Amino acid sequence: MTVTGLVAGYGAAEVLHGIDLEVGDREAVAILGPNGAGKSTLMNVLSGIVRPRAGTWRLGDTDVTGLPPHRLVRAGIVHVPEGRQVFPQMTVKENLLLGAFARPDRGGSRLAAVLDLFPRLAERIGQDAQTLSGGEQQMLAIGRGLMAEPALLLLDEPTLGLAPILVDEVLARLRQICETFGVSVLVAEQNSYLAGGLCHRFYVLTDGSVTGVSADVVGDDAALMSMYTGSGADRKD
């Protein structure tokens, strides 16, 4: 995906002032940034929930700028929003099959691949989603996103509020998602150390703009903090 000059906001407030970024095929790319930087706004624009004021985004050769959410899903952009939004009174299997609504003919084979990726879900296939732990619900939300056969998966803070052991288990799947499913991933995270070892490339979102940074900067708390607070840091050019 290639995003160019994306501007978005709410009412009088402009939150994104011209975002340029790139996610390559089968790449896991992280958007890092402090609270309120605009990470969710970016995800919501790219998935059609918030309308942009300017800018374009393309998936491969296709201009998908401003399409409504259901058409973006069909085009291959699938959003797993912050907060593990599963259907609580439906089973794990029902939640997963709902994710395949755009491609019902291929739901069965996809289900097997998702259950291979998350064996915890396979063990709980008939259980209501509301009875899963927080980490298992997050796996279910990601699994449901994969059921739609995305080309690009947008993950908004997938580790928020999870116990450390489940954080590792969820994030360890990122590379596997790219490699096994042939999917590109754009993941928004506040915690750089979580994304550091797992993503291929990194951007920092501050003041409504993004800057590409190297893994070294991501691993350097002081450098990141100075970017977050606007006191300058190493750029990767």
Ligand SMILES: Nc1ncnc2c1ncn2[C@@H]1O[C@H](COP(=O)(O)OP(=O)(O)OP(=O)(O)O)[C@@H](O)[C@H]1O
């Ligand atoms: N629906 C909305 N209406 C008005 N302002 C909004 C709305 N959603 C977000 N904002 C504002 O836009 C700014 C960016 O918010 P956003 O949720 O995109 O940031 P974020 O980086 O995802 O933050 P966090 O890490 O805390 O989730 C904030 O100032 C927020 O108050």
